[in-house]
Amino acid sequence: xxxxxxxxxxxxxxxxTSVKIECRSLDFQATTMFWYRQFPKQSLMLMATSNxxxxxxxxxxxxxxxxxxxxxxxxxxxLTVTSAHPEDSSFYICSARGRDRGNYGYTFGSGTRLxxx
Amino acid sequence: KQEVTQIPAxxxxxxxxxLVLNCSFTDSxxxxxxxxxQDPGKGLTxxxxxxxxxxxxxxGRLNASLDKSSGRSTxxxxxxxxxxxxxxxxxxxxQGGSEKLVFGKGTKLTVNx
Numbered sequence: 569x570x571x572x573x574x575x576x577x578x579x580x581x582x583x584x585t586s587v588k589i590e591c592r593s594l595d596f597q598a599t600t601m602f603w604y605r606q607f608p609k610q611s612l613m614l615m616a617t618s619n620x621x622x623x624x625x626x627x628x629x630x631x632x633x634x635x636x637x638x639x640x641x642x643x644x645x646x647l648t649v650t651s652a653h654p655e656d657s658s659f660y661i662c663s664a665r666g667r668d669r670g671n672y673g674y675t676f677g678s679g680t681r682l683x684x685x
Numbered sequence: 686k687q688e689v690t691q692i693p694a695x696x697x698x699x700x701x702x703x704l705v706l707n708c709s710f711t712d713s714x715x716x717x718x719x720x721x722x723q724d725p726g727k728g729l730t731x732x733x734x735x736x737x738x739x740x741x742x743x744x745g746r747l748n749a750s751l752d753k754s755s756g757r758s759t760x761x762x763x764x765x766x767x768x769x770x771x772x773x774x775x776x777x778x779x780q781g782g783s784e785k786l787v788f789g790k791g792t793k794l795t796v797n798x
Contacts, residue, residue: 574728600784611774611790612729661728665784673719673734674776674786678727 570596572664574677581652589647589680591658591662597642598664602674603635606659618645652684687712687779691789698765706760706792708748708775713753720749720760721774723791731772733760775783 569593581587590602591601600619604612618624618630618639626632634656636648649656662677688711692776698704708718717736724747732748733742735758741750748761772793776786 602785611788614785617784659726663729663786673717673731674778675731676721676729681726 570664570675572598572662572675574662574680576680577678578681581682583653583684584651586648586650587652587682589649589660589662589682591645591647591664591677592673593643593664596664598645599642600665601639601645602665603637603645603647604661604663604664606661606679612661614622615647643675651681652682654684657682657684687777687787689716689775689777689787689789691773691775691792692793695793695795697795697797698766700765702796703761703763704765704794706762706773706775706794708758708760708789710756710758710777710787712779713756714780715753716778716780718749718751718775718777719786720756720758721776723772723774727781732773733791741748762794765794767798768795769796770794 573592575590585619602617603615606612614627615630616624616626616637618637620639639645656676658680659679661679663674663684665674690709692707719734720732722732723729735742735751746763751758772791774791775789
């Protein structure tokens with residue numbers, strides 16, 4: 569089945585630094601990838617949709633300059649949290665949809681726990 | 686606007702019991718519906734994907750049904766085990782151009798040994 573690999577699984581960084589999270593589709597080409605944020609005991613909140621080779625589409629209220637998304641190839645999307653602050657600490661999850669509409673459904677990565685100290 | 690509701694929000698059952706999780710959606714114009722499982726601190730694991738033209742899908746002890754016209758789906762778990770304890774999420778992929786999944790808030794299942 570379709571597999572999405574997300575790294576790192578956990579990261580601790582100092583306030584003011586930047587952190588990059590990678591999301592790779594291992595056995596399929598992902599024309600579209602999604603980035604979610606999840607607060608404790610809450611459901612997923614969609615942050616942005618990235619399409620290969622074009623700019624990401626951000627959800628209302630998400631700062632595009634703070635959360636930089638790059639979808640440079642059909643198998644890789646990255647989320648960079650710039651100038652991180654403690655309030656950016658959260659669980660970030662990526663998701664990918666394959667080329668064949670409906671055949672794969674949506675596959676999720678294992679998530680990244682970001683802690684900003 | 687598509688809305689997805691899951692009932693109950695939480696469920697606690699003894700091991701071995703058969704159980705049903707419910708999901709309802711307001712707009713029947715969907716491409717498919719997907720059930721996921723999320724363990725604490727982990728990502729989402731896809732359990733079953735039902736295309737809009739299908740009525741049900743089965744995988745092991747899991748069976749998911751879809752009644753698109755009434756906007757309902759159920760996830761049936763047979764002979765529940767403590768390892769089934771997790772949060773179960775229902776999501777629909779709406780028709781109409783958007784590729785965004787619309788999630789329910791989930792059902793937190795606890796299976797007691």
